[in-house]
Amino acid sequence: MEAMPKKVKLLAVKGGITQQPDVMAIVNAANAHLTTGGGVAGAIHHAAGNDLYRECQDLAPIRPGNAVITKAYDLPNEYVIHCLGPVYGKNKPEDVVLAKCYRNTLRLAEKHKITSIAFPAIATGVFGYPLEEATEVAISTILEELPSLRHLEKIKFVLFSQADLDIYQKKLAEVQ
Template sequence: MQTEYQGITIESVKGDITKQDDLEAVVNAANAQLLIGGGVAGAIHRAAGPELEEVCKPLAPISPGEAVITEGLQMPNDYIIHCLGPVYGVDKPSDELLRACYLNALQLAEDKGITSIGFPALSTGAFGYPLEQALVDFMPAFLDQLSHAASIQHIRFVLFSDKDAASYEKYIQQAVSY
């Protein structure tokens, strides 16, 4: 289901972040060294090809909340925005660091004039951030930032399960209906 907010299409779907060929950029749930890992980072590195590690080397390390951008290489997207989300309960304040991830990714997209971007649920996998808490912690500021967006026209949250996609959809519907 799609929602219009501030002239921007927002949707949440269950899917594979590496197969979003209609989006200009996707966000990688990166590790500090920007190396291949598990989960989203592993999938993106495998899909982009071994050159991605080489392109990322001079950009690493990054700290929780930071984001950097590279070309998409063998991905179907022009760009990959790499964000290091906080490890829940370890990197503090987790809410501010998670919020910074999403807002920094949006800013990089705006800086490049990117019109469409796909996000995974940052920090909610191996980094242990509870999904519902993550939505509460980042989404209000994220939606607020969209009122200042000049280039972004389409945001897709690409999630691991139908349940996660439904949680995002419900939260977004409630937030934009106020």
């Protein structure tokens, strides 16, 4: 008989994605070329240093829903998993593309035996995905994937504003 998956801790915190030393990997809400940009991508590239940019050059471009993994360099983590979320109103169906982004990120984490990961609110910034809808997709996709997770023990959502944190905490309270 196959062993039951261990309990994975899901939590949401307010903060910056680059200041999460308690996780092995952070997730970059990347652009297709994996370059520095605004928001999460800019913060991660700035904090990680030029070596991250150099490693990303060989991995780009990526398509919406895809994910790639790199070292974290000057960040307090071991890895950065870069995923490209959908541009709301353009990459249709948006919910399928966003779910694929989370699914591919979790599968890369499992492949690399990552035990803890921090996600930002993917695609909700300049890509325009409404936060409440994106939160629903993120959490439901992660819940669907939980039975297949063998290494992950902690999944953290790191939100920049109190309003965003409130939405994530409310949704997590509904499912836990």
